[in-house]
Amino acid sequence: MLKKLLLLVILSGFTLSAQDYFVQKYKPFTAEIPSPETFLGYGIGEHHTRHDLIVAYLKKLAELSDRASIEEYGRTHEGRKLVMLTVTSPKNLNNLNNLREAHLAFTDPIQKVSNYNEVPIFINLAYNVHGNEPSSSEAALLTAYTLVASQNPEILKYLDNAVIFIDPTINPDGRDRHTQWVNTYQGSPEVADPQDAEHNEYWPMGRTNHYWFDLNRDWLLAINPESRGKLKWYHQWYPNVVTDFHEMGTQSTYFFEPMKTNASFDPIMPKENYEDLNTLFGNEFAKSLDSIGSLYFTKEVFDGTYPGYGSSYPDLQGGLGLLFEQASSRGHRQTTAFGEITFAFTIRNQYVSGLTTVKTAVDNKDIMRKYQQDFFKSALTNATKNKVKGYLFGDTHDQNRTKAFIDKLLLHKVEVYRSGNRFAVPTQQPQYRMVQTMFETYEKYRDSVYYDASAWSVANFYNMKYRPVNNLDLGEKISTTQELIKLEPVSKSSYAYIMDWDDYNAPAALYYLQQKGIIASSAAKPFSVRANKDNKSFNYGAVLIPVSLQKVDGTSIHQMITEAQEKFNVPFYAVNTGLSDNGIDLGSGNISPIKQPKAVMLIGNGVRSYEAGEVWHLLDTRVHMPITKVPIRNFNKLNLDKYTSLVMVSGQYNFTKNQIEKIKQWTEKGNTLVTIGSASKWAIDKKIVQEELIAKEKDSTQIADRKPYVDARENIGKESIGGVILKVDLDITHPLSYGYRDNQLPVYKNNSVWLAPSKNPYATVAKYAEDPHIDGFITKKNMAEHIMNSASLIVSKVGKGRAVLFADNPNFRGSWYGTNRLFLNALFLGDKIKVPSQD
Template sequence: MKSNYIFCSLILILIFSPLQSQNDYYFPEDVSFEESIPSPAEFLGYEIGDWHTRYSRLVSYMEKLAELSPNAQIQTIGYTHEKRPQIILTISSEENLRNLENIRQEHLAHVNPENSAGDVEKMPVIVHLGYNVHGNEPSSSEVSMLVAYYLLAAKDSKVDEYLKNGVFHIEPALNPDGRDRHTTWVNSNKGNPPVADNWDREHNESWPSGRTNHYWFDLNRDWLPLTQVESKNRVAFYHKWLPNMVTDYHEMGSSSTYFFEPTKKYGSENPIVPRYNYDTLNTIFAKYHQESLDEIGSLYFTGERYDNSYPGYGSTYPDLHGALGIVYEQASSRGYVQKTGSEDITFPFTIRNHLRTSLATIQATIDKRELLLNWQRKFFKDIRDQGLKEKKLHVYGNEEDPGLTKMFTNLLLDHQIEVYRIEDEVTAGDKTFKPDFAYAVPEGQAQNLMVKTMFDKVTSFADSVFYDTSAWSMALAYGISNTEVSSGRLDLGSRITKEDIAANVKIPAKSDYAYLIDWSQFGASEALYYLLKNDVNIKTAFTPFSIETDTGIRKFGYGSLMISVADQSVTPQELYDLVKKASGKAGIRVESVASGRSALGIDLGSPELKDIELPKVVMLTGEGTSGYEAGEIWFMMDTYANMPITKVDRSDFKRMPLNDYDVLIMVSGNYDDLEKERIESWVKNGGTLITQRTATQWAIKNELVKAELKEQKKEKDSLLRMNYAKADNYYGSRAIGGSFYKADLDITHPIGFGYEDRELSIYKNSTVFLKPGNNPFNKVAVFSSDPYISGYIHPENLELIKGSAAILAEQNGRGTVIMFSDNPNFRAMMLETHKLFANAIFFGSVIF
């Protein structure tokens, strides 16, 4: 063991000995640098690779380069959840930087098919060098400093050509919060000499690891849904420039080598991206990457693994915008040096490989500048023309919930999709779209591929194995009512801007009797929490009714909230002020009534209106639980309900005062060592337990409920024989990577409150299948007999989904266990099913 540590130390010493400087190790031979520009090592006080650099020091180095070099400018495009600046260092020639805004405008005009083409001989190519989207894949952020140093200090005629013909935007860390979490862990556990044993603490971060951002989200999945502030800032900058080349740097398992595109042909590619992108551009750039790694003797592989189909990846989103996005994967040292079998992998080695492919990408982009510029223009023109030829319009909107319509419209506008008013009412089947509540999106526009991404249901695939999701319709995810019509059927009004859909909530009229809130509004949960925490007494309707309000007779469905003026501890004026503030904060309508007598259905004094109490919510987190799922719940309750929930590490469960809480949330995880008797007793005494995915399995297997799992029958001794080489594909095709299914929702059940339509779109990416059971009243949602909507599913799994339960709510004593077979908050984009989860929190205690 001791000899191994000494060997690792010698590796690092030899790499940066005086005989072989840092520059000689990292950069190609015969490159010298201007002394007026400090190297990263000179600025930081240590050699690159000796320490993991804190994000603030990365920013400071980029700021110093912008201060010292006339070829660099720096800007902040926004701030992370933890208030770290998201910076971009822009590098180009002095002349280009003086005319940077003109270059940007000319570039956008060139790619716009409505304008005449620009003179590509004189136009610089736009390059976005993005690094470190997963915080614990740290080598590429170190590379960002070396690349910036090279472009600004290298004495090389090639660099002059680069700066003349290119504008380079360097984003040193796409996930600053996660990077600093990992950097702190690694640096604080660094050994001296370094420890290569992969069991050492240095190589094994504590939960939730630095991969994710503040809310434990994978930002490399968020380019499409744009739930996180970092992604919103980044995509806004992206569309400000529409770059021609975008890099997406990652790390993979330590025992691997290096990967660059192309990915697996057809199977790992987005089905609507033009073949030219994959067959021509990828092939051209791969040659440069191959030569850069051959030169230093690094092993690599291409054409296999690494899904490139999901539009929310940093390497796929550019492909949908006429750019070339490339994913790079380097075997990770997960620290400073790690034992990998035949040899040890060091942090400097990982940095060098990523640096060399970065420099190769720069060279390729400049060499193929005109090709890339011409392709991007052709891309947008072809995409627009194809849409004009197909003559399709997507009409969407939700009259009952204009807030949700606004949220969906904002998402479309963030992706620069053209949205228009409709002049006439549109009827399709049983759906009616009215001009004041609906909008139209034509496919005949430059962003046609993004339109298809938002609305289309993907049902055909070249492969059956997916690294990630196989369905991504945001219209399905939002549950937004929509239809497809011919553009010849409809006259379009003016184009919509964000100012057009800015919140314009009607101020509630003051009432001396009661206020009513339609629970179908997406923001209703935020209003409910605000009012409950301010000690307002509220009841929810278990039966629909219609009643005269200050705006006429209105219908109120299951779950509608009633706030009686007389039944309060505050004065009528104080209550009105609270109601008015809740309406404004949540962006919802609040109706005022002068009488409790309904026009139809129950009156406001009916026993069918039941009291709602402020729930005290705790969620188990920590080692052994899914950080993704926990983070999604944390984020969505923070963002959409403005409601704090307590996050407790599962290792603290034994000493946690469980009786202080009304609701316990368990996400996917390993709970075998948990005191199930304690949880069962708490539920029987009135607690609400909410489980999802494997936590639901745990509750069933530990008999907290009487529900049963639906499992595939397996032959004990099968005669089936297959080639071993097919094993990965065989088992991979039977995984559920993520797809949409229809379920029938009981909208009269408290968990179904607020839904107008019984047909529900559920996103499934688990192999948890629930038997509906014998109780006819606890089957909240059941998958239909023909459930498939979109995404890949193996026929055997589809049979298991058919007729299985999506949500069960089973009583146990005075409490309730609410079981989700899947994750209703998936990536915080599933607004269609998030209301179910909010209902479980607020209404779980009133299920009887």
């Protein structure tokens, strides 16, 4: 029995079981259906429940009840099952396919249906996207039990009028990481002291998934299998209401929507969503939480501006996304300024809010269905009013990057067509608002402090050249990217093969061949040569594979080249002469061998796990290249001489003088130090490089204007860079820029690292352009004092080696296909950078 949470029970003067603390209101329950407590062997809230036990319990419910069924919609990186439990009345469950068709009719702007009250409302109760915010998954168990086993008339009404989809754990990998931690350190008696190990996870903590990604930012970007599986499911069902349960700081209370006002100047979601519907549901949440004595707040924080949250993406699909934030016990019991908070108490608030969501949706299903119908009809109406009738895009030099962008569009059900040698997206389609999300950029905002990014035009993430058009001729509709790239098989050569470096997959193909012992070289200048029987021009960085220099015979070489082409869809060309038609010949001194990269990255306490995970994910999943991850605590034992590159992402590096000298001396030997964000600032501050930061000018004689204290947070917060897309001017002749053909490149800035352009005229690889703003909010002060005077990427000579300093994150959220190449070039081509000395 639960022995901790029962302040309410004590005050009420009677004794309840642990189970009754949560579900007393919904008795009676069918005895044949085991409660979570019976199934698990402990009361909910006494321990943190592993994901496999959560899945097992839901499977047991589906096995025993005619109200429930369960499906697997995906697997995590670590192989854990992503499951959805469907709960409704037996009659509805047996007729689910027909109900789905009737439901989807409301998402079709062409169909004219008005039976709003006759079709059950579709509700998705989604839990635990952040693994160390665990209360909601426990609430999911209680909610599933209540809906499956209760014979209470109120619950039976819900089942008759709703189809409820319970997604118990969106982030199983992160949850189990956290569950293992807190259960390992759980005391008996429990320790409420916030300093105890139970309440303080070790790096990288359980918030993120296997690759340390925040899945609550991934609905739009859809990089991870958890998100891709959920999106595939989502677009099969289009639920009317979606919950997004979270936890926040222990000293808080409870938050539910309405949120803080959307910061967009003209939000693309209907006003009815963020005003009328949120208020409608919010009033009901208040009543329910009042009834159990819980404190809460609304509207003050948490804007839904960024469309990639679990609480904002549904708003762009005709549904209503609902955010809940519960003060976290971060363990089983913890002392706060208001007394002790228990795990079970946090679960109870989430449980009550979930069932209130079901109640409110059922009571207003006609309103919700009419809203969803109007949403998709207004998409076509709004598109008709827009002068822009579509967007043309594509990059013929990089088919795999184009393919990846199209894959993203199709995942969100955006219609794409082939139009000549380009691709087209019409605005006149049900997913018009997603088209806006992908292509439109903004300068005007009605707010300036963001919970997350203020810029998300996804086409810019991919460095996808696109243009709006007022007339659009549609060609063949694209339904899949599987056959999008068609390459001519590479013929056999007895002389050499060439792979252009422009394609996004070129580094992966190169590493694949290097692993097999192939010797390859990089061209420092462009050239044209007869290849595959035609004259072909090659860009900076083209990869040459001479047949005579290999250790295997010509047939084996051709087979390896063919395998690489088929595996990565990168074009290879057979050449039979080293004499070029234009530019350098193939024996030129401007073509030099590429050393196989061997990279190491520092991780651990102080390191920004998001950025470290992005590096790991990029190399693992796209380049198929291992990277050694070394905790900072093991740095003294690390033999750096085994590696060609050392990666340091943003973080706090509290190294001793000897440790700093170790890094500097290793770099001086001819190796490459790659720093990102605040690590670049660190390298400058510690004098590893002779570069400078742009210092903030201070005028000691100026008296600050007097301002209201209550406005301090907003006034100070607006000067931070929440996330903005800027344009840089790129030196495409530099080895770090090999593979680019346009010197204008979008980058993502979400930090306050301001690198001064290098005094060496050849070392500033990317500087912010004269008119740099593409998308997102930035103050005029930041633009004038910082952006216009700083560099995004510089290289600094360190002895025989070099440091590559990124001010901005080239791998942001695994989505910046456009700047990944800069980072990969640092690893593959770092030793090609011979920074001329200016001594």
